[in-house]
Amino acid sequence: MAGADHTLLDVVGLTVDFTTQEGIVHAVQDVSFSVAPGELVGLVGESGCGKSVTASAILGLTRMLSNAAVSGSIVFQGRNLLALPEKEVRPVRGRDIAMIFQDPVTSLNPVLSIERLMTEGLELHLGMSHREAVTRSVELLQLVGIPKAEQRIHDYPHQFSGGMRQRVMIAIALSCDPKLLLADEPTTALDVTIQAQILRLMKRLSEDAGAAIITITHDLGVVAGMCRRILVMYAGRLVEVGPAKPLFAHPHHPYTVGLLRSVPRLDEPRTERLQSIEGLPPDLSHLPPGCAFAPRCWLASEECWAAAPELLATTDGRLSACFHSEALLAEVPA
Numbered sequence: 001m002a003g004a005d006h007t008l009l010d011v012v013g014l015t016v017d018f019t020t021q022e023g024i025v026h027a028v029q030d031v032s033f034s035v036a037p038g039e040l041v042g043l044v045g046e047s048g049c050g051k052s053v054t055a056s057a058i059l060g061l062t063r064m065l066s067n068a069a070v071s072g073s074i075v076f077q078g079r080n081l082l083a084l085p086e087k088e089v090r091p092v093r094g095r096d097i098a099m100i101f102q103d104p105v106t107s108l109n110p111v112l113s114i115e116r117l118m119t120e121g122l123e124l125h126l127g128m129s130h131r132e133a134v135t136r137s138v139e140l141l142q143l144v145g146i147p148k149a150e151q152r153i154h155d156y157p158h159q160f161s162g163g164m165r166q167r168v169m170i171a172i173a174l175s176c177d178p179k180l181l182l183a184d185e186p187t188t189a190l191d192v193t194i195q196a197q198i199l200r201l202m203k204r205l206s207e208d209a210g211a212a213i214i215t216i217t218h219d220l221g222v223v224a225g226m227c228r229r230i231l232v233m234y235a236g237r238l239v240e241v242g243p244a245k246p247l248f249a250h251p252h253h254p255y256t257v258g259l260l261r262s263v264p265r266l267d268e269p270r271t272e273r274l275q276s277i278e279g280l281p282p283d284l285s286h287l288p289p290g291c292a293f294a295p296r297c298w299l300a301s302e303e304c305w306a307a308a309p310e311l312l313a314t315t316d317g318r319l320s321a322c323f324h325s326e327a328l329l330a331e332v333p334a
């Protein structure tokens with residue numbers, strides 16, 4: 001992990017609770033991690049574990065939700081965004097921190113042309129004239145691989161295929177040269193070949209511009225080739241954090257083991273069927289007192305039912321929130 005002066009983003013004890021008719025939904029609980037400039041980080045976990053809410057909080061969008069209670073701190077370039085007034089966060093959003101939203105179909109406003117969608121941020125955040133913004137937009141569209149960009153810039157989102165729309169989203173997100181890009185399921189809606197292209201593109205653009213990317217996905221295959229460091233989230237908490245290669249080769253948390261078993265391995269022929277993790281994640285408004293994964297865990301023992309394990313360093317320097325991490329660590333990897 002980067003030292004304090006090299007940290008771009010430092011999230012400490014982030015907690016997001018939603019008040020709903022069913023009770024309080026503990027969407028994100030005591031999540032801490034940091035991201036270095038230019039670092040490629042993957043945030044993974046099953047549906048509903050709090051990935052998008054974490055990203056929304058970083059972007060300062062949870063502050064717009066009247067039913068959300070947010071605590072902890074989100075220090076970006078030395079300033080705690082959670083403590084800043086909205087007028088100081090607004091210029092950061094879209095300029096220094098950009099987001100590719102989970103749903104490319106609904107997140108590009110269908111009544112605005114690509115020209116409008118692209119030039120808006122450039123004019124607002126970078127003070128460009130409309131003409132300058134159009135020139136830059138065409139360059140950006142070319143950069144992300146949109147053919148005939150000078151003409152296509154006049155089109156509307158529905159005139160683009162899913163893959164092309166996603167490229168437009170990436171172009172918009174990167175237009176103001178963000179220091180941090182939050183890419184929420186950037187390729188889920190796309191077919192596998194396009195997925196690989198988009199991921200390569202994001203990686204290349206990050207290298208060229210020095211932007212850090214947090215790629216959010218439930219699909220470990222998406223982050224395996226792209227990210228250096230992986231954050232594994234379960235039921236609103238981080239349960240394992242470590243460098244991608246060793247983490248995938250030898251997970252120290254049983255949940256990560258389960259997630260990996262449910263991903264097809266491309267590097268070796270598989271004889272056995274893929275298994276999904278048995279059971280369902282807990283209801284975030286009625287969390288059990290102990291480890292939230294215990295009801296689905298083959299290693300669960302008495303202590304796991306009594307108290308939730310903290311995210312602690314394992315003897316080989318990874319972070320894992322499991323009383324049985326050392327036992328898993330001692331096992332020979334499969």
Ligand SMILES: Nc1ncnc2c1ncn2[C@@H]1O[C@H](COP(=O)(O)OP(=O)(O)OP(=O)(O)O)[C@@H](O)[C@H]1O
Binds near residue numbers: 284
């Ligand atoms: N505005 C809201 N009000 C109440 N509950 C919410 C709100 N937004 C999210 N939640 C709840 O917070 C929890 C975490 O949701 P989140 O969208 O972060 O999951 P996710 O990990 O991104 O899942 P997916 O992979 O399906 O996108 C879920 O239980 C969700 O229902």
Ligand SMILES: [Mg+2]
Binds near residue numbers: 184
């Ligand atoms: Mg999500």
